[in-house]
Amino acid sequence: MTRKTDYLALVNQATDLISVLNSEGNYLFLNESHTAIMGSDLSLFMGKSIFNQIHPADRAVFQASFSLLQTQNKIQFALFRMKSCSGNWQSIKAHAVNFSHDPGIEGIVLVSQDVTELVTAKQQLERAQQRDSALANATGAAIFDWDICADKLEWVSGFYENFGYSATQSNSYEFYSKIDSPDRKRIWNEIEDGIGSSPVKMISSEFRFRKANGVLANVDYFGIFLQNQYGKVYRAVGTLRNISEFESHLQKVRRKNVIMKEIAWSESHIVRAPLLKMLNIIELMETNPDVQPNIKDLIKMVSQLANEFNNNIRGLGDQ
Structure with missing residues (x-):
């Protein structure tokens, strides 16, 4: 197995919502914890933009923060809302680390938690x-x-x-x-x-x-x-x-x-x-x-x- 495969297999078992995005914000990988929000068929989101899942009122702030990853290695996002498969808006807390130049990952790793109940x-x-x-x-x-x-x-x-x-x-x-x-x-x-x-x-x-x-x-x-x-x-x-x-x-x-x-x-x-x-x-x-x-x-x-x-x-x- 390659290092990239090992990494994805490991994060797939994590309880946090862990995804890998390209520099345009398109999904390259979603771990299984996302099924609670996005439904059982995560393949439907592969190659699609995360921005489309974010509440319109929160999208501009999220995109502005995401663009900082071009010059910064790690960022913390402001609390934002993501649309679930049931049509509800879930409150999400997240940070991202840019591993685009790491051959074992080749993307931006987004680590999120659903904090809707807490909010x-x-x-x-x-x-x-x-x-x-x-x-x-x-x-x-x-x-x-x-x-x-x-x-x-x-x-x-x-x-x-x-x-x-x-x-x-x-x-x-x-x-x-x-x-x-x-x-x-x-x-x-x-x-x-x-x-x-x-x-x-x-x-x-x-x-x-x-x-x-x-x-x-x-x-x-x-x-x-x-x-x-x-x-x-x-x-x-x-x-x-x-x-x-x-x-x-x-x-x-x-x-x-x-x-x-x-x-x-x-x-x-x-x-x-x-x-x-x-x-x-x-x-x-x-x-x-x-x-x-x-x-x-x-x-x-x-x-x-x-x-x-x-x-x-x-x-x-x-x-």
Whole structure:
């Protein structure tokens, strides 16, 4: 057997997508891993251009990179999409090495991986983060996820925006230490009650929480304690909402009846408009199939609060 035959036999068993192209980008060889994308008859692609398989929006960038192989030995391609035999566009990561002057290969070796699932998972994660951020901004709340067994408290979103802390991970002690001293024992007893609860329990409370700038904020806290298959609480998710400004505004409204009447008169245009937008966003989140069940429970709580707030505002006009 020749060196070239030995090489092709070896790469034919590789799990990566390995092909050999000529300087014009035409296929000279495709290993068997390509059947997952191109189908079982790889001979149909021999002598044909790889450029025709690439998404039109990615083709120019790919061709520009490919042309660099005239002067460079190795290049890394930007992520591109390749059409599969089923008609779908697969996300491909690839690099190429020019072995045109090597008599054992006589071509450009393209090594690729199908990263479609990884790209899809990343996009879904980004969408989930965008939903969490939208929810946090709409409610003025920081969303947390607490792994109780590892004592790892992760602030999914809103912690910096509402309380000024840049760190997104901490533990229960760091959270507890930021609660105002007179409220600490009561809150910790409520948390311990949630951890020892059976079945799953939701707790809500109000207390004072020290922000990064040292200012005490009045907050309301909602948490759902989740159990594993053995009935042991292992995780808690919930929100921490800064209600200081809300309470301050409410006190001013109570003190000044004239202001309250003006708000009641203009509620449909000034106060309720953004609230109704928030309710619409919440409704979209509730019906989104990508939202995880535990987050849906959280969204339902926010929806109940928003509707209660909406009813309270409408009630002002009846006074």
